[in-house]
Amino acid sequence: MKPWKMSRRCLAPILILALVLAAQAVVGENLLLLKVSPASPRVVDAVAAAGGRVVQELNTCLLVRAKATDLPRLRGAGLACEAVGDPDGDASYFLMHSPLRAPVRGTESGLVHLRLEEDVWLLVVRDPDFRSRLVQPFRLKALWLDAALPAAARQPAPSRERALRPLQDNDIAPLVAAVSSDRLRADIQSLQDFKTRFASTAECEAAGDFLLRRFQELAGVQAYADPFVFESHYASRNIVAVIPGQTDPGQVVLACAHYDSTSNNRYVAAPGADDNASGTAAILEMTRILAGAKFDFTITLLCVSAEEWGLYGSAHYARQARAQGADIIAVVNLDMIAFPGTLKRELDVIGNYNSTWLADRFITAAAPYVGIRLDKVINSSLTWSDHSSFWDQGYPALCGIEDSINPYYHRTTDTLDKLDLGFALDATRGALAAVADLAQPLSMPAPPSGLRARSQVSFSLFLSRKTVYLDWHAAAGTIAGYHVYRATEPHGAYARLTGQPIAARAFTDFFLLPDQAYYYVVTAVDSEGRESNYSQEVRDDQDN
Amino acid sequence: MIRTTEKKPLPAAALLLSALLLPTLAARTMAAPRPEGSQLFAAVSAGYFHPLSGEVRAIYDRPAWPLELQLGWRVQPRLDLYAAARFLQLEGKTILGATQESAESYSVRLQLLALRLGAGFCAGNGPISPCLGAGIQYGFFKEEWPAVPLKTNGGRAGVFAAAGVRLRLARSLHLVTLMDYSFQPGGLGSRGKQVNLGGLSLTLGVRAGIL
Ligand SMILES: [Zn+2]
Numbered sequence: 001m002k003p004w005k006m007s008r009r010c011l012a013p014i015l016i017l018a019l020v021l022a023a024q025a026v027v028g029e030n031l032l033l034l035k036v037s038p039a040s041p042r043v044v045d046a047v048a049a050a051g052g053r054v055v056q057e058l059n060t061c062l063l064v065r066a067k068a069t070d071l072p073r074l075r076g077a078g079l080a081c082e083a084v085g086d087p088d089g090d091a092s093y094f095l096m097h098s099p100l101r102a103p104v105r106g107t108e109s110g111l112v113h114l115r116l117e118e119d120v121w122l123l124v125v126r127d128p129d130f131r132s133r134l135v136q137p138f139r140l141k142a143l144w145l146d147a148a149l150p151a152a153a154r155q156p157a158p159s160r161e162r163a164l165r166p167l168q169d170n171d172i173a174p175l176v177a178a179v180s181s182d183r184l185r186a187d188i189q190s191l192q193d194f195k196t197r198f199a200s201t202a203e204c205e206a207a208g209d210f211l212l213r214r215f216q217e218l219a220g221v222q223a224y225a226d227p228f229v230f231e232s233h234y235a236s237r238n239i240v241a242v243i244p245g246q247t248d249p250g251q252v253v254l255a256c257a258h259y260d261s262t263s264n265n266r267y268v269a270a271p272g273a274d275d276n277a278s279g280t281a282a283i284l285e286m287t288r289i290l291a292g293a294k295f296d297f298t299i300t301l302l303c304v305s306a307e308e309w310g311l312y313g314s315a316h317y318a319r320q321a322r323a324q325g326a327d328i329i330a331v332v333n334l335d336m337i338a339f340p341g342t343l344k345r346e347l348d349v350i351g352n353y354n355s356t357w358l359a360d361r362f363i364t365a366a367a368p369y370v371g372i373r374l375d376k377v378i379n380s381s382l383t384w385s386d387h388s389s390f391w392d393q394g395y396p397a398l399c400g401i402e403d404s405i406n407p408y409y410h411r412t413t414d415t416l417d418k419l420d421l422g423f424a425l426d427a428t429r430g431a432l433a434a435v436a437d438l439a440q441p442l443s444m445p446a447p448p449s450g451l452r453a454r455s456q457v458s459f460s461l462f463l464s465r466k467t468v469y470l471d472w473h474a475a476a477g478t479i480a481g482y483h484v485y486r487a488t489e490p491h492g493a494y495a496r497l498t499g500q501p502i503a504a505r506a507f508t509d510f511f512l513l514p515d516q517a518y519y520y521v522v523t524a525v526d527s528e529g530r531e532s533n534y535s536q537e538v539r540d541d542q543d544n
Numbered sequence: 545m546i547r548t549t550e551k552k553p554l555p556a557a558a559l560l561l562s563a564l565l566l567p568t569l570a571a572r573t574m575a576a577p578r579p580e581g582s583q584l585f586a587a588v589s590a591g592y593f594h595p596l597s598g599e600v601r602a603i604y605d606r607p608a609w610p611l612e613l614q615l616g617w618r619v620q621p622r623l624d625l626y627a628a629a630r631f632l633q634l635e636g637k638t639i640l641g642a643t644q645e646s647a648e649s650y651s652v653r654l655q656l657l658a659l660r661l662g663a664g665f666c667a668g669n670g671p672i673s674p675c676l677g678a679g680i681q682y683g684f685f686k687e688e689w690p691a692v693p694l695k696t697n698g699g700r701a702g703v704f705a706a707a708g709v710r711l712r713l714a715r716s717l718h719l720v721t722l723m724d725y726s727f728q729p730g731g732l733g734s735r736g737k738q739v740n741l742g743g744l745s746l747t748l749g750v751r752a753g754i755l
Binding site: 456457458459460461462463464465467511514 | 603604648649731733
């Protein structure tokens, strides 16, 4: 046998095997970033059923991470799919909001931009200095392709607004009255005086130190810095203030604003007075006032960094919160609240579908205290500020932002002298009223503590029913009785079970469905008929 | 929830078949006995019921007394075919899940009405004759917690078989005592297991020719 013949015989199967393996590697395991349209809850479910994972939800499309082999199933489900990237590759991905037709300068090398929908672009980035090629004004959000949106982000949120007790203006009015425009002005000035707060600069870190000191000066506030690394070799810190809740500290109302800034000369001068010393000053003022009051729920006040780089600080915080199971019931993000323009004097309250209730509640709580218009906007494509990092983790969040075009936006001229402090005062008052309302100021009388629940199921052959036994500690003061409330989802719509206040500190709830979880709260009623806030919530089988 | 396949009716069905076929064969080979006189008969019986399922016994722990009415046709001297209605009421109280102790229970009631079609065979001509019978039944059942009120009902096919003794009192009047076995599926119970509402009954009744 001639040598070349033998080698050809052996080579053929090897070649075929190699081809099969290569095809498998290319087609089978290859991950794709897909633009899938249209966007709707039904489509999100269809994507999940076909093996894809939604990494970003927009108004008209979804960005989906999927295997190449899932593509036929996605198309079979009637979805328009377009491959827009390779999640396993060496590129980074950003969403960019830009109203421009040509938002990128120069050649495509190292930076590819694709239009996803009106004003929303996908950037595929290989050049770390890509920002210098973007045309202002633009806003960036780094995409996290390793993570899928949690299911909670796609479900209608529980109707928490009904689980909160009705708005109590008496408790909130004195807090709102304490907001000072002089303090807002002074704090914006202090932040502007750092010259630049572009994250990664020493000046930005100094601004972080300033904020931390301000929080540390307040009694009753737990203040700390939350460091994080972004784009591999940059570091910055979120600055956090926590006012622990008195009744149910596990539930958190979070207000945030980014303190970093950017400009057309960002390493030298980025005063960022409107964007976003204004929101940061509001957070400082709210912290000062809220620290002097007591609330049922914990209030976290968060000054975020690296927002201008792509929402890195808030993504770090929100991902960590989700990983730790933090129960954040609402997020209020303030970003640019001091440039109303000349005509409208309007604050947009932006939410996604999950946060519609929060936008409504915000407007209801804030409206009595402000002389500006509050305009609800529900649009899941408005992902360009820190509220979007919380949306991604399934938390209800909104953004309060001026409804005007600030011509000094992301420029060295965004300074205090351009701002309308009266508008900032109103926006801060509104945000403070909403955060206080959501966190529930402690009421008279105080709610009962020590609520416990134990349940047992009784069976006959074909039927079964659950009995829940509740007991609690006496509330302080002269208490005439207690009301008991029940919901079928955590902090859901509570229904009162007691017609009249009951004198006993125990209650038995009979004949409940055995497979349904029930959630209870108790209130105290004093001799003048005033009802307390809800107690801490318990689940029916919590103490079994 | 996944339903497990019912396997118990098979031996019972075999019993039924043999009960139907054996008397016919036996009747052919034996000399014809002295005729009873009537072709149609009615019977009434009552007795004591013992549930076969431990879960039924745990909940329905009070004595239960089934009552049965029969209308039958004497096909051959030793072979009867009959239709019957059997009513049974069980009373007891709810039980608690495994990990729970103490606390209250609720009164519960289970009513079972079984409509039966069966065949009976009695051997011998003397005043006392041993008898065998078997058939199919359709059981309608209703369970309720009267105090709540809460109830559920259902219906399923089952089988039964009986053995006993017939004592002749007069030419067309007999006293019958039987041990009755029934298998009556009830479907999925509240604890996710298939429920058998059948059991053993010891009954005493009278049977009279009517035409
Ligand atoms: Zn901003």
